[in-house]
Amino acid sequence: MKIFGSSGTRGVAGEELTPEFVLRVAKAAASVWDADRVALGRDTRTTGAMFSDAAAAGIASAGVDVARLGVTPTPATVRYCEDESIPGVLITASHNPPEYNGVKLVGDDGIELPVDRLERIEGALVAETFDAAPWDEVGGTTHVTDANEDYVAEMLATVGREAIADADLTVALDPGHGAGALTSPDFFHELGCEVVTVNAQPDGHFPGRDPEPVEANLGDLGRLVRAADADVGIAHDGDADRAIFFDERGRYVEGDASLAALAAHTLSAGDTTVAAVNVSQRLVDVCEAAGATLELTPIGSTNIITRIRQLWAADESVPIAGEGNGGVFFPDYRLVRDGAFIGAKFLELLAERRESVSEIVAPYGDYHNVRLNLVYDDERELDAMLAAAEEYAAAADATPTTIDGHRLDYGDAWVLVRPSGTEPKVRIYAEARDRDRAAGLAAEVHEALDDAR
Structure with missing residues (x-):
């Protein structure tokens, strides 16, 4: 899939991702789906309302009604789709920087579309085989105001609420100005936890930190854990489909x-x-x-x-x-x-x-990771390095996996070589309990590819 990739389609708003493109994606999806109504949710990004309007226009132009959920975490939109048995369009770039936005598609079973169904929609988009409703049959719009409340209520009924409350936990929470700011503080409070927050105001500019919950972006959360003597820190990304943790000392947990x-x-x-x-x-x-x-x-x-x-x-x-x-x-x-x-x-x-x-x-905790990159200038260099990776893997005394690059499992360690999907680089990953073992594996592969380049 060239358009949807492995987790929807994303790009810099106004450059790689335009309202016209989002309209066409939504129109293609509505044309392929056998649905009378489609759910539409978004995260907090500044361009979210604009792209939601474009998506709503595309859906309605195909003669399909639109249920507009407003700002919701991705899992809240997914829950709504499953409960209502309707497909959905999500306007979100998840963990990408503030200038990005994207489109993700969900089936009427509340599950992101599998590859074969995404390829059908991609085919309709490329061929522009869109449904076009006459003027008196275009889709209508309803505004759903309780999607977030229902999402929280369902989780509360599912998890071990009494046991968590009895543990008397203090949770330091960083929703990162994303959609989770509308749901997670209330949810953890209703679980019986004392909740302290940072970056908990929904804001598409993401003034406190970038949406990706990586250690470099989460210094405020570590400090909050220590200041509040919290038992755990929890951080989300922009659409709140991830959770990263800090321990009771304010230390990042991988x-x-x-x-x-x-x-x-x-x-x-x-x-x-x-x-x-x-x-x-x-x-x-x-x-x-x-x-x-x-x-x-x-x-x-x-x-x-x-x-x-x-x-x-x-x-x-x-x-x-x-x-x-x-x-x-x-x-x-x-x-x-x-x-x-x-x-x-x-x-x-x-x-x-x-x-x-x-x-x-x-x-x-006692595992060591090494990551190396090799930059290439043209396809000739890339082909040479990939050929060297294949030759190295064939000669290695390890169990190979080739579904995405070459992963070699040695029992006590592994090394992976794969081309980046977004940059002109070949990436090398290695991991082992022994630091020297991981570094040695990565260096050996790096040398083989560098020689070939």
Whole structure:
């Protein structure tokens, strides 16, 4: 897919992403879907209202009604789609910088569209095979005002509310000025937690920090945890489908470590979990200890969702899945990444174990990651490096995975080589419990590719 990629379509607003393009995407989706009504939600970005208007026009022009949800977290829009059995259009760029925006499409089952259905819509968009309703049959518009409230209420009825309340936890929360600012503070308060916040005002300029919840952007949250003597810090991205944690000392917890802790708590023998090909050794080790199977996919939430649906069709149990960026799925609840729900599941773990965050993630902290990049000037150099990567993988005494580049698993460590999807670079990732082991693997691959270049 050239347009939708692995998690919708995104670009700088007014340059790569224009209202005209968004209108055409929405019109193509409404033309392909067999639906009388489509949900439309957005995050807090300054261009969100403009692009929502464009999407609403495209949907209505195809003769389909529009249910406008306003500013909602992605999981709240997804919940609405599932409960109403209608597809949805989300205007969001998730974790991208403020100048970006994007479009994500959801089916009437409340799940992001799989690759084959996205390709149908992409085909209609490219060929411009749009439905065009006559003047007296264009779609109408309704404004839905309770989508966020219903989303919070459903989560409260699903998680271990009493156990969390009994644990008497203080939560430091950073919604990052995104859509989660409208829901997560109330949700964690209703769980019986004391809640203190930073960057909790919805603001599409993102004045406090950039939307991506990475360590470099979350200094305020670490300081808030320490100042408030909080038990845990929780941060979201722009559309609140991720949760990143800080421990009780205000220290950043790597997403791979929190995913491993949640997986160890959730997986049983015979279960399957799904992760992207850059999965941490932490999750590999957890699956081996639990007797669970780990399935790898190309990087991107769309690919993970598609694989989970395939496993469901084969009657496989998939209680947890996700990536180390804070995007965790609990498919038995809903097949969507949900930052607030992920946070609540982590609070359940704290309440059950009666341990601190640092104690819970300690078994998953002693892993070392190395990342190297090789820049190329033209396709000739890229082809030479990819050929060298293939030759290196063929000669390695390791288990290969080639679904997205070349991943080589050595049992105690792994190394991955793949071309960037957004920059003229080939990326090398390596991880091991021993720092020198990870650095050595990465350096050896780097040398082989650099020589070829």
